[in-house]
Amino acid sequence: MQSYWERETLRHFDLIIVGGGIVGLSTGLFYAESHPNARIAILERGFFPEGASTKNAGFACFGSIAELEHDLEHLGAERTVELVLKRFSGLQLLRQTFGDQEIDYREVGGYELCFEAPDLERINFFNNLLEPSLGQRPYSVIENGDFGFSDRVKFMIKNTLEGTIDTGKMMGVLQRKVGLLGVQTFTQSAVTKIEDRDRGKIVRVETASGPIELLAQQVALCTNAFSKDFLPEADVQPGRGMVLVTKPNPAFDWEGSFHYHDGYHYFRTVDGRLLLGGGRQLDREGEATTEAGINDSIKAQLLADIKSFIAPNIAFEVDLCWSGTMAFGADKNPIVQRIDDCTVAGIRLGGMGVAIGMGVGKELTGLLS
Ligand SMILES: Cc1cc2nc3c(=O)[nH]c(=O)nc-3n(C[C@H](O)[C@H](O)[C@H](O)COP(=O)(O)OP(=O)(O)OC[C@H]3O[C@@H](n4cnc5c(N)ncnc54)[C@H](O)[C@@H]3O)c2cc1C
Known part of the structure; x- marks a missing residue:
């Protein structure tokens, strides 16, 4: 009343x-x-x-080489650069509005895991494409070394301008x-x-x-x-995404925002835990929903990836698993x-x-x- x-x-x-x-x-x-x-x-x-x-993973990212390849094919060079700039300047706006400390922004780099030797010419091409707008050549190839990934990961393409935030903060x-x-x-x-x-x-x-x-x-x-x-x-089509975090283990001490399979899978560490998510492409139809929920087969694949190449030598236990809903279109x-x-x-x-x-x-x- x-x-x-x-x-x-x-x-x-x-x-x-x-x-x-x-x-x-x-x-x-x-x-x-x-x-x-x-x-x-x-x-x-x-x-x-x-x-x-x-619900998101807190990646402060603007595009891996694999994602940009896709954008280039669908949008052409000019609109791909525009899209990257929109993301890049959006991140600057976020950082300027609150300050890096408030959102725990860390420019730890974005790493694309490569299971085969990357195409150096393409990396050069995208550096040339973005350099005039970003003022930097963001991409470089590094060897799989410091993080303890299995040798299935042959190389990584590093994007120096990407990082992580604390989504909750x-x-x-x-x-x-x-x-x-x-x-x-x-x-x-x-x-x-x-x-x-x-x-x-x-x-x-x-x-x-x-x-x-x-x-x-x-x-x-x-x-x-x-x-x-x-x-x-x-x-507007819904696309559900899953994230899980493990219980803390001091071995999860590496910093970076990592992704593989064209950016559909991603992981990072947070508070000494591994945070891993994605895999929507494994069941596109099932994940085209606005309902919250966990897809057991995608979860099983994410867990298998941890054991297979992300952290083959680290014992882990899942603490929490959740889903969130994104929106996509043509x-x-x-x-x-x-x-x-x-x-x-x-x-x-x-x-x-x-x-x-x-x-x-x-x-x-x-x-x-
Ligand atoms: C699992 C996952 C991981 C992700 N990881 C990243 C990442 O690492 N980096 C990145 O850049 N992006 C990431 N994203 C994407 C990013 O989180 C989204 O693009 C962004 O949060 C969308 O913000 P939004 O405000 O448009 O939508 P939302 O956050 O979805 O907000 C829309 C809100 O509208 C409310 N609402 C809807 N209908 C009604 C109604 N009828 N009445 C009242 N309220 C209503 C909903 O409850 C919702 O809270 C991720 C997304 C998911 C799901």
């Missing part, structure tokens, strides 16, 4: 953001900075965000900063419908206390993989666009949303009036 104050004042907002992931929070941050008196609400259906932003500082700017975040608030009203939108929300109608002048959809609920025509670029007079959308972040998430939030803010 609503009070007069709730009906007349508290349910009215200038901007309602649907989705409390990195894009929703960044949109709240940039909009609040540029509109200090605006009443802004973020509505998130989970207690913690239920998509990808608190990054999302925590983002949530706190948004709160300090006066943005109200409502968790366990699932938006069920958005309807037109005179100069704005009615946003219907399902909460633990029952349904409620909020009123907004503008709405920003930051619902990534779940966007079809509001935009059924959008080219184009690797995100969708950042105006939907109608009162609605904008920043969705389909793909697999490198840590890199581009804040940039998408900033771009989306520019679309809002």
